[in-house]
Amino acid sequence: MAEDDVRTAKERGWRELDAIDAALARGDIDREGWHARALALIEEPYLAATTPQGGSGHSGDAARWEQARRLVLDAVTGPGTFLDVGCANGLLMESVAAWSGGGLEPYGVEISARLADLARWRLPRWADRIWTANADGFDPGRRFTYVRTGLDYVPAPRAPAYVAGLLRLLEPGGRLVVGTFNEERGKDRLAAAVAGWGLEVSGRSSREHRRPELAYKAFWVDAPQP
Numbered sequence: 001m002a003e004d005d006v007r008t009a010k011e012r013g014w015r016e017l018d019a020i021d022a023a024l025a026r027g028d029i030d031r032e033g034w035h036a037r038a039l040a041l042i043e044e045p046y047l048a049a050t051t052p053q054g055g056s057g058h059s060g061d062a063a064r065w066e067q068a069r070r071l072v073l074d075a076v077t078g079p080g081t082f083l084d085v086g087c088a089n090g091l092l093m094e095s096v097a098a099w100s101g102g103g104l105e106p107y108g109v110e111i112s113a114r115l116a117d118l119a120r121w122r123l124p125r126w127a128d129r130i131w132t133a134n135a136d137g138f139d140p141g142r143r144f145t146y147v148r149t150g151l152d153y154v155p156a157p158r159a160p161a162y163v164a165g166l167l168r169l170l171e172p173g174g175r176l177v178v179g180t181f182n183e184e185r186g187k188d189r190l191a192a193a194v195a196g197w198g199l200e201v202s203g204r205s206s207r208e209h210r211r212p213e214l215a216y217k218a219f220w221v222d223a224p225q226p
Helices: 002-010 014-026 031-048 062-075 091-099 113-122 124-129 156-167 189-195
Strands: 080-085 104-110 130-132 144-149 170-184 201-208 214-222
Touching (some): 031 113, 062 091, 062 201, 062 214, 080 170, 113 130, 124 130, 189 201, 189 214
Parallel strands (some): 080 104, 104 130
Antiparallel strands (some): 170 214
16 A cells, blocks of 8 residues: 555554554553564664664665754754764764764663664774663763654653653753654654643754655754753
8 A cells, every 4th residue: 555655664664563562552561572572673684784874774875874864963053962862883973973073972872782782892982972771761870962862762652751751861951852754744743742742842854855755854852941
């Protein structure tokens, strides 16, 4: 079906994730089981990837990676620290540091110990900035200027509490960036959902996607000023 084709372009592995969500809803697994099954979908493919982009879940080359990911910098208004949640092999950490001309100091957190080890191996100068942890409830004992995440890193019913937890990791006046993700042009369902939780979406950005009906998107929520 065409609708399924679009969803596949938006979210690879959505059928498997739907099955995991259904198992959680039935009570067959708990949240820990959800994370274990979700991780099992991506860990081996990421580790087996033959390109840095593949090791961060992107199927394209370096140019397509930049097209799909660089828009997170549209949320950046100045220098500071940047925590990449779900950092995988560390490529986005490396990229934002380069794209910002050194203005961003990258940090990462990754639920997979093997992927976190790979990131430390690839980026030895930042090895002590990469934590192995589930970002849901993560407390590194410090705060950041920018935190980037996806909302599909937790079960959908958990997302509001997850976002609230990440907002607590921000410095006063810091910014939580959601993205990048694929979504239909002219539709802002994900941003609208976050606004529906009582949060103000303070900005958003998009880029051309290789499929004309879709766009790469990001949006952000600001922490209160002191």
